Amino acid sequence: MPEGYRRLAALLGALTALGPLGVDMYLPAFPVMGADLAASPAAIQRTLATFLLGMAAGQLLFGPLADRYGRRPPLFGGLALFAAASLGCALAGSAESLAWLRLLQAIGGCAGAVVARAVVRDLCDERGAVRMMAMLMLVMGAAPILAPMLGSALLALFGWRSIFWVLAAYGATALLLVALALPESLPPERRHRGGPSEILAVYLQILRDRRFLAHALASALPMLGLFGYLVASPYVLMERHGLSPLAYGFAFGANAFGLILASQVVARLVRRVEPARLLVVALSACAVAGLLVPLAVATGALWPLLAALFLYLSVMGAVLPMASALAMQPMGRIAGSASAVIGTLQFSGGALVGVLLGALGGGSPWPMALLLAVAGSGGLLAHLALRR
Template sequence: MGSLDAAAPGRYPTGHHNPGAWMPEAYRRLAALLGALTALGPLGVDMYLPAFPTMGADLSASPAAVQRTLATFLFGMAAGQLVVGPLADRYGRRLPLIAGLGLFGLASLGCALAASAEALAWLRLVQALGGCAGMVVARAVVRDLCDERGAVRMMAMLMLVMGAAPILAPMLGGALVAAFGWRAIFWVLAAYAAAALVLVALALPESLPPERRRRDNLVAVLAVYLQILRDRRFLAHALAGAVPMLGLFAYLVGSPHVLMGRHGLSPMEYGVAFGSNAFGLILASQIVSRLVRRSVAPSHLLVRALMLCAVAGLLVPLAVATGALWPLLASLFLYLSVMGAVLPMASALAMAPLGRVAGSASAVIGTLQFGGGALVGVLLGALGGGSPWPMALVLGGAGLGGLALHLTLRR
């Protein structure tokens, strides 16, 4: 990448050239805060999934119209990151993050007051444009402060914190729907954004000093993106995470109607099933962290995880063919658990050589992931009907596609 490359950063959150400053307690505190910021995206998706049937009835909207509110959120998360990334490289990490959290909170208040599915869809788009800042900046801060192995371990710690969101969010969402109605979910999201804003203002140090910031105009920003997309190593790892995530988004969009509508799970039962998959994701991420700590090469681990992801993806259509609930739940658990190993390694390895444009590189990763998620949301929303086959076929193809693209681009 020439001028976009950078030497390995120091492994400490303070910015001082003193390895002793990188203490485990500071490491955990930073990971907890960055994980909470990264969780904005999962919370914005997972908490309101159990409310789909109730929202449709309250807003007199079809299942497809309700699913479009998720698709617009995913589209906003994808498009917004392309804007936030260069801003984070130009103005530092804190300022774009604070602005994004404020926008997310205000849009959440609007969602709570929405009178139609169409209005909710537009407000969800605005909500995502603000919420994506947490994901972009968190990855960029990790790249600012960690070398390749340290980044994998930090990303795994983020998955530990972020993974709590899918465990708790659907159950919390189901409880809120039962007690107060679906609008309470967005009041809670607004409060979460306000709390995150306070924590960032008080506790997140600026990891990009002024002398390392870029002053690119629009043409230069586009040129940076073009250079990033021409880097085969970057694409090999970025797509290794983005393509399998198509299956994860197919699960997010399709599972409410498949599991609750077709198989008859209650919102609370759905939340428990969803949370168990998130627990598997957390467990896999921590196994990867321990293996990397024992000097196992992340690149070798990633290939093996992608192989397992491909096998798990193929098991999902086979489970759907049986028509039984438990084989379907088991195959989904395996696929989503393996994602906990794939995502931290793919993100860390993709960003390792791109320190000078960490914000832009983080934006490309997020856009590939959430852009694909938006397309999957539109596809499954258009097909509708609650059939499990569109979800299952996307999962099978995503598992195989991630492995195939990674092996091809690595050569």
């Protein structure tokens, strides 16, 4: 891949990392935030649920904007909103106000993911798109490795509010880099000029495409397990199993390393094997890994649980780039809207998971474990049913 594409992948990966950073960096601070804001664990978990809800709803807005006005202008607005809302989160005085600010933060941050996927579709063929998506995951995957450890360090040194000051600085820096280094990949003659009724028609067209849905659900359903892990793991691993915030950060980072490694293996394999065939193998492995998590929980020991989670999250690194690239490939000039549908399917499920686990979890590992089992199997079954 040319050096210019590597730089582009690094920038697009940094934009896609806005969501993971917004989630992962403050996870180790959940117990401290609850004590400082006089809020229950469920109230703090709702701040994550509202973030995921904003990531889901905001993409339906930015997708058509990216198809109509090009990739850069909507991205500028989204990054500015992300930075401003992050400042508001740093100054929040209650869990309720923090939840609303997290919603705005996510609406701004989701522009990075929508535009990144659309730019890849603008510039790459099918195999090239899988390799580019894998490179994005190499950059984006560093966020889950570094974010919890950075969040733990900031929490220890400066308190939980410093985490959101850092996120605001990241958003402002990303805005500057986009202005200086991201070219416009959608020329005016390829832009979609439809009004609101045509935007709705485009979304209906996308949702009626069985091939698109087969690949979109292949990423969205297994990601329910990923979001379940994000919501429940701070309480399951730190409060139930006694991990310190720093140890939790290292365990979280190990899982992210597995995700990165799997994505790079897929980037090499796809040069010799059809992506569609590889995706079925990866989804099968994801289903097996999901079923292992409840078995690990039944042992009551920490290490089997950590091993099962590592396997599930590593396989996600193989599933996501292939499923996203294959879903986007036939979308052409409506790539922004198609990217928005993928993101909305992923993050709306994540928001629902956040609410349900916040209400049912109570520190028990069983809701998380059963969710991973259902999510892993569901991705494979939905893909096979719709593909046929």
